[in-house]
Amino acid sequence: MLCWEGYDSRWFAGHLRQSVDIELNTQILYSDFATADMLKQNRAGHWDVLNINNAYVRDFLLPAGCIQNLQNEALHQHVETLPNFAQRFVDWTQVNGNYFGVLQRFGPFNLVVNTNAIDLNSARDQGFALADDSAFHGRYAILLYEDFNLFHVCMASGVNPFLPLSSEELALVGAKIQQWIKHAACLSVDHHELNKKLVEGEIDFYLSGGIYTASPARRAGHKEIVAVTPVRGPIGGRGGIAFAEVSSILARSENPLIAEKMLEHILSSEIAVRIAQNCNTSN
Numbered sequence: 001m002l003c004w005e006g007y008d009s010r011w012f013a014g015h016l017r018q019s020v021d022i023e024l025n026t027q028i029l030y031s032d033f034a035t036a037d038m039l040k041q042n043r044a045g046h047w048d049v050l051n052i053n054n055a056y057v058r059d060f061l062l063p064a065g066c067i068q069n070l071q072n073e074a075l076h077q078h079v080e081t082l083p084n085f086a087q088r089f090v091d092w093t094q095v096n097g098n099y100f101g102v103l104q105r106f107g108p109f110n111l112v113v114n115t116n117a118i119d120l121n122s123a124r125d126q127g128f129a130l131a132d133d134s135a136f137h138g139r140y141a142i143l144l145y146e147d148f149n150l151f152h153v154c155m156a157s158g159v160n161p162f163l164p165l166s167s168e169e170l171a172l173v174g175a176k177i178q179q180w181i182k183h184a185a186c187l188s189v190d191h192h193e194l195n196k197k198l199v200e201g202e203i204d205f206y207l208s209g210g211i212y213t214a215s216p217a218r219r220a221g222h223k224e225i226v227a228v229t230p231v232r233g234p235i236g237g238r239g240g241i242a243f244a245e246v247s248s249i250l251a252r253s254e255n256p257l258i259a260e261k262m263l264e265h266i267l268s269s270e271i272a273v274r275i276a277q278n279c280n281t282s283n
Contacts, residue, residue, distance in 0.1 A: 127230025
């Protein structure tokens, strides 16, 4: 399984082995695009299951023939168990009634602040413009989740990342990237490191981030660490994004029946909760 953090735990591997007699090997990914491109270019080696963020499955890998449709009817019915607010994500798992993936983890992903340093309402109002304030130069960090960084730097530039970008808009985005890096205290791929810097007062906020990345600090009792979604922005007035993970079976899988058995298992109530809140995360 190629996946985001959580499915790689020893507990999950042991549970699969004991419950459904499946041996699990995982590789963590940090970039949806890099992983999807690797699969499309047939450079990924042998994998059966892919856990990745929504658009890269339906709009990128499926048309390229990298994903197979699910045959198990129980997997088709998983959408009936989703809460009402998650129904909007169903279209990311099917085309014309043909299901190619299951949904499980989702959440807002924008920026994370220390409310001892930044008022929460102010953070929501200013959003990514916090990085433009000279008072915060050297007081923020960038979590290097490249796909999310690109969404956010577009929004910070007043550009809708879901539309084609003009050359002028690309120039704005490029300048904003340089500005963010120039004034950042540090760049890291480790949200645990950035949470520690937030708690210890070395930085006041980081972008990109969300409930998923803020939760380890909050679980440790640091309730001043809060995920923030901006209240306005260039996406039809909206200023933030949410992710939804889709777990699918790769077209080159040699074990599709086992893979479907595994997907069915992770949708059970006990496993769904443990996976969503595994490794001190909270989706």
